[in-house]
Amino acid sequence: MTKRYFISALLLPLSLITLLGQGKFLTSxxxxxxxxxxxxxxxxxxxxxxxxxxxxxxxxxxxxVKMNKFQFEKKLMQEHFNENYVESEKYPxxxxxxxxxxxxxxxxxxxxxxxxxVEGDMTIxxxxxxxxxxxxxxxxxxxxxxxxxxxxxxxxxKIRIPGxxxxxxxxxxxxxxxxxxxxx
Amino acid sequence: xxxxxxxxxxxxxxxxxxxxxxESTEYTTATFKATRIMNGHSVERMPExxxxxxxxxxxxxxNSGAYEFFGIDQANIHLSLEYGIRDWLMVGVGRGTFxxxxxGFVKISPLRQSTxxxxxxxxxSFMSGIYVNGLHWNDPERENYFYHRISYAHQLMIxxxxxxxxxxxxxxxxxxxxxxETVFDPNDLFALGAGARLKLTSRISFNAEYFYVFDPDDRxxxxxxxxxxxxxxxxxxxxxxxxxxxTNSVAMRENxxxxxxxxxxIDGDIHIGFNISxxxxxx
Numbered sequence: 363m364t365k366r367y368f369i370s371a372l373l374l375p376l377s378l379i380t381l382l383g384q385g386k387f388l389t390s391x392x393x394x395x396x397x398x399x400x401x402x403x404x405x406x407x408x409x410x411x412x413x414x415x416x417x418x419x420x421x422x423x424x425x426x427v428k429m430n431k432f433q434f435e436k437k438l439m440q441e442h443f444n445e446n447y448v449e450s451e452k453y454p455x456x457x458x459x460x461x462x463x464x465x466x467x468x469x470x471x472x473x474x475x476x477x478x479x480v481e482g483d484m485t486i487x488x489x490x491x492x493x494x495x496x497x498x499x500x501x502x503x504x505x506x507x508x509x510x511x512x513x514x515x516x517x518x519x520k521i522r523i524p525g526x527x528x529x530x531x532x533x534x535x536x537x538x539x540x541x542x543x544x545x546x
Numbered sequence: 547x548x549x550x551x552x553x554x555x556x557x558x559x560x561x562x563x564x565x566x567x568x569e570s571t572e573y574t575t576a577t578f579k580a581t582r583i584m585n586g587h588s589v590e591r592m593p594e595x596x597x598x599x600x601x602x603x604x605x606x607x608x609n610s611g612a613y614e615f616f617g618i619d620q621a622n623i624h625l626s627l628e629y630g631i632r633d634w635l636m637v638g639v640g641r642g643t644f645x646x647x648x649x650g651f652v653k654i655s656p657l658r659q660s661t662x663x664x665x666x667x668x669x670x671s672f673m674s675g676i677y678v679n680g681l682h683w684n685d686p687e688r689e690n691y692f693y694h695r696i697s698y699a700h701q702l703m704i705x706x707x708x709x710x711x712x713x714x715x716x717x718x719x720x721x722x723x724x725x726x727e728t729v730f731d732p733n734d735l736f737a738l739g740a741g742a743r744l745k746l747t748s749r750i751s752f753n754a755e756y757f758y759v760f761d762p763d764d765r766x767x768x769x770x771x772x773x774x775x776x777x778x779x780x781x782x783x784x785x786x787x788x789x790x791x792x793t794n795s796v797a798m799r800e801n802x803x804x805x806x807x808x809x810x811x812i813d814g815d816i817h818i819g820f821n822i823s824x825x826x827x828x829x
Contacts, residue, residue, distance in 0.1 A: 386562075388563070388566055390566065390567045390568060411570065413563050413564075413566070413567040414563070415559055415562060415563040415566065417559055422559050423559075424559040424560040424562070424563045425563075426560065426563055426564065426567065428570070430572060430575070431570075435827070436596075436827045437593035437594075437595075437596060438593075438596065438785070438825050438827075441575055441576055442782075442784060444575060444576075445575070445576050445748065446748045446749060446782070449710075449748070451709075451710040452710060454572075457560060459557065459559065459560055526783070526784070527784055530784070546566075
């Protein structure tokens with residue numbers, strides 16, 4: 363009996379390591395924010411209900427962003443964002459499907475911060491584009507935290523910003539993501 | 547090995563993620579663009595901490611001819627300040643040219659249309675208004691009490707946004723006047739309103755609003771009244787909502803709209819008007 367426990371005790375961390383090394387990491391409460399800096403106004407909106415999954419074995423990433431979950435300081439602005447710009451009833455979600463180009467350099471079994479290069483298809487407002495961005499994956503005790511910051515031009519996704527609000531809305535948005543995922 | 551050529555990256559992972567995400571409640575927004583469909587209240591309210599400064603005009607009748615510049619020489623104005631105390635509670639005060647009225651209202655929104663985890667087919671709001679007539683007494687010899695100046699309106703707004711372009715609202719309404727002109731005029735009036743919004747572009751919509759006023763027996767009324775009809779456009783410019791209106795009522799509050807619409811569309815008793823809504827974020 364003692365022997366069997368001993369063997370299980372030995373196997374347990376081993377199986378955990380394989381699980382962590384090959385498994386998937388998931389969140390449904392990831393944070394994504396965007397920031398627009400224009401002469402008349404700075405606009406920030408935060409979404410705390412971002413879904414993300416990272417398949418450590420294959421190095422694949424999928425992200426789902428419900429567009430109507432972006433919270434603005436001004437409610438009217440939030441309504442305009444959904445109604446006039448991203449048309450979130452027609453296009454309720456933005457998605458990203460891609461892979462970590464240098465996945466082999468991330469050791470999901472040992473704590474640390476690993477720089478990563480992510481590339482894939484981003485779909486916003488019904489428009490799909492190939493994008494790539496740099497970020498980091500922080501391996502912690504009970505999961506990983508994926509972070510990235512990149513720039514995005516709304517016009518690329520056919521989100522039209524009329525001339526009259528050019529001084530209020532920037533041509534380029536800064537997108538910041540922090541996806542704190544648990545192992546599943 | 548069969549390799550899908552359509553998708554470069556694993557769609558499987560996305561559908562896996564989709565299954566993992568909890569279904570949330572999606573509340574319908576912008577059933578109407580403003581807190582008014584045209585003349586009357588829409589189901590919408592000001593969100594918490596926002597102040598709406600509204601300036602409305604109804605000009606004279608277009609059939610008054612070129613001498614009156616088709617009514618534009620005679621302007622009726624209504625000014626109001628309206629504030630969202632909570633997302634479901636708003637209050638407002640105003641002053642209008644029609645009967646020199648000072649008015650106030652409270653509007654609550656107990657139900658919001660939603661899909662997803664919580665399914666609700668309609669949004670519901672309730673509005674109670676009080677209107678104080680500011681005209682000189684028309685018979686100063688009589689014993690006049692302050693409460694004679696007051697009338698009240700209560701309205702239930704039941705609205706559904708059917709799709710992103712079309713919204714419809716029903717508005718059962720009750721109006722009580724403490725004092726009416728003669729014994730033949732009813733103190734109580736009931737009306738059923740209907741309003742609709744059709745979005746033409748992301749910033750412009752066509753709106754129409756009609757109130758059917760139940761049984762105001764015209765044989766006895768001191769002043770013949772008609773059912774109010776208003777059509778027009780919402781033009782949204784970011785921060786402002788501009789509403790341009792054609793209507794047979796000159797008043798801009800429920801006491802006048804339901805109780806005192808004397809014009810008739812078929813006779814050309816049409817008023818051009820506009821509402822401007824400017825929203826300020828107070829907190």
